[in-house]
Amino acid sequence: MSKAAVKISLDLLRNPMCEQDQIFLESITALDTAMHRMDSVNQEKIMKYQRTVTEPLKKYSSVFASLNMAVKKRDQALQDYKCLQSKVERFEEKYKEKTGPNIVKLYQVREELQPAREEFEAREKQLLKEMPRLYQSRILYFQPIHEALIRTQVVYFTEMNRIFSELSDQIDQERLTDEQRERENEARLGELRALSIVASD
Template identity: 35%
Template structure:
């Protein structure tokens, strides 16, 4: 939901306390922060989904191996059963590396995104407070202008002086908040890359470490599975096609 107060002033007359150009500049900067907030929330959610998907992938692969080990394929073929035992043992080790990766991603990516998102409520409050200060200044300014146009009676002069003092106070209050918001909004937006870069780097390093270990383990499994085979990958594919064709040619598999 938008927390940009400037959207309420679209099409309204120029604010008395600040130029239209200055107001539009701040509006653009605040809009950027609003978009940055949405982006950081999305990164947080996507990071969580990423770790959940990693966990689900590991469970799915374990189910495949467990299903094979419980099937007639393993029970009737000791060599194939030994291959599955090797695969299963590698998966157990790989699962530990996957847990380490998920833990690192949680600490270095997911948690930092959540912490970054937590700063925006305070920003929202500061922007709204500045907007309220501007509206209060405009209200007093309008009242002061009316007394300037009135007849210079004793009572009106007293009220004019009173409103002038109130206007000075409102002006100082608004200037203080306006300067603080403008400076801090710019600094927050400019610092986004410096904050995000380490998290993105850690995400890549975590995946690199995990995938390096995964490559080693799958290579070991592949070496075990094909230890007695001197066929190339294409030759293995051709053999599988031929075996399937031979099976389909059996009398019990032929279509009537």
């Protein structure tokens, strides 16, 4: 919007009416200066938003990639554990005879199960411990971002108020009220409508 306002003020400055009327030229020049100041303040606001809102939110969202990876690893560990557990159950069913080779095979399969269980339990324990901490920390993380957003808005709109108050003081030499301006504009429009070259409705 500020870029469009700057373009409008530049277009008005290039208008031939500015060459013909010094008061109009001064008014448009004041507008152009204010629009450039507004654009500068707007660019500064955007940079502050980047630093205090957008970048911290991107950093926060990067946490979820790690979290998703941890959940996937936990799910994979659970699948590995369940797979080996069902393998042990099949072997127990298959090798009910307590012969030497059967006992060795069953022992080997059970040995594979132990590390899989430990890995799953470690990953499960880590998630159960850290996910509540992540969930609880979200407010503490977002609070300063929210405050920065509000402070940036306050600074921006305070500066905009100052810029446009100064502009109003520069161009409003007559100090007319809105109603007086409306009556003045209607009177001038009436004069234009009274011209013979203007078609009547």
